[in-house]
Amino acid sequence: MPDFTPSDRLATEHARRARSFGAAAADYADHRPDYPEAAVSFALAPVAARRPLRVLDLAAGTGKLTEQLLRAGLDVIAVEPDAAMRDELVGRLRGVVALPGSAEAIPLPDNRVDAVLVGQALHWFDLDRALPEIARVLTPGGVLAALWNLDDDRVDWVAEFAEIAGLGVRYSLRSGRSIPAHADFQEQELREFSHKQPRTAASLTATVGTHSPTLVRTPDEQQALLGRVRAYLEGNPATAGGEFELPLVTTVSRAVVGK
Numbered sequence: 001m002p003d004f005t006p007s008d009r010l011a012t013e014h015a016r017r018a019r020s021f022g023a024a025a026a027d028y029a030d031h032r033p034d035y036p037e038a039a040v041s042f043a044l045a046p047v048a049a050r051r052p053l054r055v056l057d058l059a060a061g062t063g064k065l066t067e068q069l070l071r072a073g074l075d076v077i078a079v080e081p082d083a084a085m086r087d088e089l090v091g092r093l094r095g096v097v098a099l100p101g102s103a104e105a106i107p108l109p110d111n112r113v114d115a116v117l118v119g120q121a122l123h124w125f126d127l128d129r130a131l132p133e134i135a136r137v138l139t140p141g142g143v144l145a146a147l148w149n150l151d152d153d154r155v156d157w158v159a160e161f162a163e164i165a166g167l168g169v170r171y172s173l174r175s176g177r178s179i180p181a182h183a184d185f186q187e188q189e190l191r192e193f194s195h196k197q198p199r200t201a202a203s204l205t206a207t208v209g210t211h212s213p214t215l216v217r218t219p220d221e222q223q224a225l226l227g228r229v230r231a232y233l234e235g236n237p238a239t240a241g242g243e244f245e246l247p248l249v250t251t252v253s254r255a256v257v258g259k
């Protein structure tokens with residue numbers, strides 16, 4: 001019988017959550033927010049003048065960020081380990097290059113891209129392995145940028161909602177949402193951007209169903225949780241009357257590769 005320590009259990013839970021997203025791929029694509037254009041511009045600024053500008057969307061999921069990068073006319077490759085997420089991406093963004101792979105084993109040659117963007121996913125990576133791997137595929141002077149959409153829980157109802165929903169992606173828990181210091185990269189630069197997303201009680205409840213703390217629960221637990229979230233949103237004056245705006249803060253950490 002293996003002897004599991006508390007840190008083994010945490011690592012197992014982390015791995016389960018990292019692999020959980022495919023179970024709700026279509027809802028993810030329908031309900032998760034996009035990123036502000038100013039945040040994407042900040043992410044790419046160190047290499048913005050390059051043409052062609054080759055960008056890797058790493059942990060691309062269903063292609064939220066990929067779509068924005070394609071719209072900007074960039075030369076984009078998506079890499080995503082989860083087949084259900086990747087299928088959703090390919091179904092929505094026909095013709096895009098979407099490769100199976102992970103941050104720890106990127107299926108690209110050395111010096112292949114000018115920027116690596118990571119939306120809402122850097123915290124899932126084994127960074128001791130992923131950061132040298134990202135540095136390997138970047139061209140000299142290339143940039144790594146990690147973006148997170150965080151519910152702005154400085155707003156009272158958002159704090160209450162995030163608590164009931166058990167969400168970790170909230171502004172008050174933003175510390176650690178950044179690129180750690182690493183010998184392969186110059187010092188990170190951090191910037192925050194206001195963002196918002198039009199929602200209804202039904203769509204915000206569906207969004208909660210796409211978050212990993214929800215996805216690793218049993219079906220009965222998920223149903224009970226989503227019932228509590230929906231009841232809160234339908235009973236709260238700020239969110240009960242049809243469409244409302246969910247306030248978000250998008251935080252971006254960018255670091256230029258040291259080579």
Ligand SMILES: C[S@@+](CC[C@H](N)C(=O)[O-])C[C@H]1O[C@@H](n2cnc3c(N)ncnc32)[C@H](O)[C@@H]1O
Pocket residue numbers: 018019021032058059060061062063064065080081082085101102103104118119120121124125126
């Ligand atoms: C919250 S989703 C973000 C998806 C997308 N980037 C976005 O902005 O909507 C996290 C994604 O990270 C992927 N992921 C988890 N661990 C990973 C790893 N080690 N390497 C690459 N991707 C990983 C998951 O499969 C999932 O698609």
